[in-house]
Amino acid sequence: MQLRITGWTLASLVLFVATAACSAEATPTPAPVFDMTPAGDPARLRAGEVYRTLDADWTRTPEAEALIALAREEGAVVWSGYDQAQGDAWCEGFTAEFGVACTGRGIGAGQLVTTLVTEAAAGAPVTDVVYLSMSQMAQVLDRGLAAPVDWGALGVEPGRVWSSNAAGAGAAGVGAAGAVGDAVGVTQSQYAHFVNTDIIDAEDVPRTVLDWLDPRWEGLICAPDFLLRAGNGFMALYYDADEMVAFHRELIDAQDVVVTADCDPLIVSGERPLTYMGYGLPDELLDTGYIEPFWGPGMGVNLFSHSVLADAPHPNAARLFTAWATSIEGSRLSWEAIGQGWAAFGHGPAELVSGRFADLELVYESPATFQERGERTRYFQEQLFGPGR
Numbered sequence: 001m002q003l004r005i006t007g008w009t010l011a012s013l014v015l016f017v018a019t020a021a022c023s024a025e026a027t028p029t030p031a032p033v034f035d036m037t038p039a040g041d042p043a044r045l046r047a048g049e050v051y052r053t054l055d056a057d058w059t060r061t062p063e064a065e066a067l068i069a070l071a072r073e074e075g076a077v078v079w080s081g082y083d084q085a086q087g088d089a090w091c092e093g094f095t096a097e098f099g100v101a102c103t104g105r106g107i108g109a110g111q112l113v114t115t116l117v118t119e120a121a122a123g124a125p126v127t128d129v130v131y132l133s134m135s136q137m138a139q140v141l142d143r144g145l146a147a148p149v150d151w152g153a154l155g156v157e158p159g160r161v162w163s164s165n166a167a168g169a170g171a172a173g174v175g176a177a178g179a180v181g182d183a184v185g186v187t188q189s190q191y192a193h194f195v196n197t198d199i200i201d202a203e204d205v206p207r208t209v210l211d212w213l214d215p216r217w218e219g220l221i222c223a224p225d226f227l228l229r230a231g232n233g234f235m236a237l238y239y240d241a242d243e244m245v246a247f248h249r250e251l252i253d254a255q256d257v258v259v260t261a262d263c264d265p266l267i268v269s270g271e272r273p274l275t276y277m278g279y280g281l282p283d284e285l286l287d288t289g290y291i292e293p294f295w296g297p298g299m300g301v302n303l304f305s306h307s308v309l310a311d312a313p314h315p316n317a318a319r320l321f322t323a324w325a326t327s328i329e330g331s332r333l334s335w336e337a338i339g340q341g342w343a344a345f346g347h348g349p350a351e352l353v354s355g356r357f358a359d360l361e362l363v364y365e366s367p368a369t370f371q372e373r374g375e376r377t378r379y380f381q382e383q384l385f386g387p388g389r
Contacts, residue, residue: 076102187303187304191302
């Protein structure tokens with residue numbers, strides 16, 4: 001028997017096949033599932049939280065008093081750090097207190113360590129005291145560029161003292177084995193998300209990592225390139241490192257996240273009313289009156305430290321400056337200059353000072369974590385963006 005297909009039957013068959021194909025194509029792809037179970041040791045990750053409670057002021061011991069005359073004989077001290085305004089504030093306060101001339105040098109984060117290494121190699125040191133994040137300070141300490149000092153004898157709270165190697169007092173943790181070390185913690189600052197409350201109510205913001213995948217945030221998020229990578233050094237200590245890489249691939253693609261050098265203009269204008277992984281308490285945002293910070297579990301709190309360089313042209317003035325900067329007055333000057341101070345003195349965001357951060361399970365930088373954080377930052381960067389970024 002010959003099979004006959006009419007034109008109507010053929011058209012119907014084509015329509016059926018096309019409909020079936022479209023139905024198959026329309027099958028939604030299952031959403032990826034991420035395991036956001038905290039992976040790090042809570043006690044280790046919160047070791048640096050002790051800095052929130054170290055509230056002893058600087059003590060002017062007899063050894064510290066003896067430094068004053070020696071510093072005045074040297075006649076000067078040079079501070080190098082990230083922010084010119086901070087350096088200027090500290091220098092003005094130090095000179096007023098001790099009558100020793102002080103110069104502050106603000107140098108970009110990417111150039112500061114390189115500058116110190118270059119000057120040391122050339123035998124032309126300029127800096128006496130350097131101010132760095134813990135991870136960058138470790139690069140200075142590990143090169144032998146810092147001078148070990150008995151800070152306890154100079155009236156510094158022993159718990160602030162640390163070192164990145166076994167020769168230093170703080171190698172095993174905060175304030176371990178006394179107060180001899182080559183770095184002294186002086187301020188804290190924290191990663192923060194930001195929201196434009198003219199567009200999004202503050203109570204509606206994402207509170208957990210997975211909340212950022214809510215479809216309603218699509219096209220509304222900006223992430224600062226450097227801070228996204230650096231901040232995930234902390235996140236990948238709290239959560240599994242590979243989960244963080246996979247999650248951020250999904251976040252960037254599914255939510256059309258803009259990753260750029262500076263998100264401030266976008267959140268201020270409202271074009272991107274959410275900033276993912278910002279930093280600190282920048283006046284240019286908070287002074288608007290409608291941009292607010294918020295935090296989530298796993299975000300980092302940095303520790304910034306001072307160190308006296310081994311080839312400091314003014315070593316006595318450098319030691320006096322570093323010890324004095326751990327005072328309540330030193331913290332106040334930094335807080336008023338750049339919004340970054342010592343939390344236990346009350347110089348910090350209300351959430352850090354009042355203890356609300358303690359409920360968020362943030363990662364507080366300490367000698368127990370900073371080296372691994374650097375490794376996690378590099379891993380996150382290479383896996384998500386590729387080598388060389």
